[in-house]
Amino acid sequence: MEKYLLDYNWTVMAPELTILVAAALLTVIDLLMKKETDRRILGWMGIMAVATAGAFTLWRVGKPPYEILSDTYRVDDFALAFKLILLAGTALVLLAFLREIRKEGEHVGGEYIYLLLTALLGGMILTSSADLITLFVGLELLSLSSYVLACIRRKRLPSNEAAWKYFITGSVSSAFILYGMSFVYGLSGTTNLYMAQKRLYEAFNSGYESFVLLSLFLMLLGFGFKVASAPFHMWVPDVYQGAPTPVTAFLAVVSKTAAFAFVLRVLLVTYLFLYETGPWQDVVGPALLVLSAVSMVVGNTGALRQSQTKRLMAYSSVAHAGYLLVPLAVISGGMLFESTVYYLMAYLLMTLGAFTVLNVVEQDGKTGDVAAFAGLSRRNPLLAVAMTVFLVSLAGIPVTAGFFGKFYILIHAITGQTFWIAAVMVITTVISYFYYFKIIRMMYFRPSSKGRFAIPFGAVAVILVSLTGTIFFGLFPQWTLDFIGQLDWVSTLSPVGTQHQ
């Protein structure tokens, strides 16, 4: 039966449409506003839009999967879970850095907000795509917006340098992904992920094994760049340090989450037959394990030598990409989605909390050095306590969400009987204590001549939210476990038609 555009149930795309409309509207409003006018109102509008989109997303949770636009776009629980994380991340970034919108007399206005929204939109498309074309469009929308965001302080040299490096490496990685996709298309003649699965399987069985694997590894290469995993991490420290802190926070949380949604979707939908036929256990699994182990080792040891807080956080982000890869690499553990989503949620809270504190402290200290934290426990005791909780959570020490996330991943890894990766994970975690506690040492052990400073409202709100979340989800994981548990993950693996007709 031929379907026309209006026959589709467009409400499933309400979150994306909300963001799209908001981004467009804000662009226009920004143009019409006087140059001197305070752009913070746009920030609030952006937050409202994200919140609305979040409400739409929540409303959709638990409903059967739906495919729209000739099966290129797919709304299922998998996509919704990731979208919620993306939306929450963006909302918190917007809220935390409202003050950033006008700073240093520079004209950093509305574009900051609507670029964040378009990047978010790209991420959302990425999570929902059932087609290589849509996937790539989402990926590029996210990436291009991020490149511009990285150099949003046009007159600052480091910001430009960061954007330039990010652009080059990002483009190369996109090219790799595209090249990989072209092999998929070449072998299967389709861009639909589910169709591709069937046809790749046939191609695999008729002598094209190496091409199937080649396409997968090309995409993995590009993916390695996007999630900031070692050995594709060279851009991370420079970009994290050079980009404005809000953008860094966005890259660390939202981009990474979107990239994980991408790889989970592509690998699990298109290449899952490799698991049944064998090469997954022989090639793909080990490759992912190595990627993960190298990220953990490189991230956690690289961070030891850093004295710039943002560089330190960059290496920490590499390490966390390593932890996040463990569930996928040990696919037989049985808690792949659950542990990944839980960890991403915990990671969102603690990372954004840490970046928010970092931002206010660095602005007060006018330096990006860890020394900016000196004596914080006496200057702003509550801020120091909050930062301690975030760092302890990043280090995976109880009673925090970060600990439970790691615990969950470890359960998955040990159930999957891959003990060595579990060992690498806990040992590098211990190494990570050293640099996370470097900041804590600064805050509590070192004196400072400086006095108390004020924290903007938005930052306070975000710190409070992250702090409550980090502790609450660490103490009472049941709530999240229930939510994640009720989502229908299995349906992700098969096209809509086979289940609901």
Next chain:
Amino acid sequence: MMENVLNMLPTWLAFSPLLGAMLLLLVPQKRTGWLKRLGILATFPPLVLALLLYGTFHSGMDSVQFEHRLQWFEIPLSGGASWELTYHMGVDGLSMPLVVMATVVATLAAFASTYIQKRQKEYFLFFLILEMGMLGVFLAQNLFLFFLFFEITLVSLYFLIGIWGFVHRERAANQFLLYNGLGSAFLLISLVGLLVLFGTLDFNQLQELSDHPRTKGVLSQSPLKEIVWGIFLSMVVAFGIKLPIFPFHRWMLKVHTEAPPAVVMVHSGVLLKMGAYGLIRFGVQLFPDQMRTIATTLAVLGLVNILYGAVLAFVQQDLKRVLAYASISHMGIILFGVASANVSGLTGAVFQAVSHGLISAVLFFFIASLVDRAGTTEIGKLGGMARSAPVLTGVFLAGGLALLGLPGMSGFVSEFLVFVGLFQQEPALAAVGILGLVLTAAYTLRAVLATGFGPLKSRLSDITDIKPSEAAPMLMLLAFILLIGVYPDVLGEPIKATMQMIASRIGG
């Protein structure tokens, strides 16, 4: 109703230090006098509750008492099943004495904390969180919960060492964090392994499951056999670092010398015993078969600890280091007790844990008062203190005598029990171990004599003798030491049933 309230006693006990911590938050930073008073007072609720626990404890029972169990969370598995993790507190004959000892030491350490010169408010906050952590460790009946409390002690102690310690405090704090972080990592791995293997982390369920003949059969086959061994060994390493067993002891020396003496009272007195507790609880009780296999190795390690600690304690020039090596030596005795795997040896190990906790506390209380008066603990700079401060020196002498195991004091009872136990299993090792006791007498007397007697050094000439606020806690500790020494049943009776149960599991 009364029953319910009593069953919640472990919960109240573990979290009671927080009550004082909340009140502390309300006191302004500058009212140091109030902060100190409140900080000391805050350790009384746990003490009172612990004594209540001791009073209402049923001595004849070998199972867990005062059980308080709540659902906490479930990890869903595919197929609708799930692993349930519970909030489960309780106490048995093994943990009860350690809980009481921990609260006593904590209260007296709070008295010793009045020497703290700066940032008293934060100090007492961390101190009380530490107390909560260590009580929780002994009271938890679920391994996950145990681990959480274990980590809380780690973080709070890190701050206590790093902020209020001596000159090299930061290095000590870092080393402490890394070594113990590594220990926690091993513990975490074995914890997850147990969860995956058994689907639960409740102590009694784990025990029941591992006792079940069918499970035993399954677990004795490869590859599960190797996995169980891996879990067991990583637990031994985790607690071996904490105890510490010989090659893992370096961090503990640093903590002994660099942490403020009041914190060392708790560290040496209580926190090291978490290692002993873990070895008995998880080693002997949960993995009796594996434990029996490595018993001889443990005994050898114990011997190394005893002799290495004793010999090095003899040549140290700093009182704190003497006591640090003495701790290593005395933890070797606990290892002997664990390795002997019979009622006498295990009872001795618990006695040694409690007794050494009290003795360490009194000795480091003395160190705290000495640092406050003389500003040094180097033996070369001390001497003749008995003339200027006779009572204080007397306390040190009494603590030293307890340390070397003088009959009539608690140290004697524990060493006696341990050696009786070990002579049945490993007579040769035990015989060599006796040598350690002779060395103990040598280094203890050397330290006491060099400090208290001989020519009076100028920096000690006009120091004040013991103050009532110091005398009361020190004498109280000595009273406990004497009580256990003279009337061991005060401790032996309540733990007897549990020790027999544990020993019967390992076949002793």
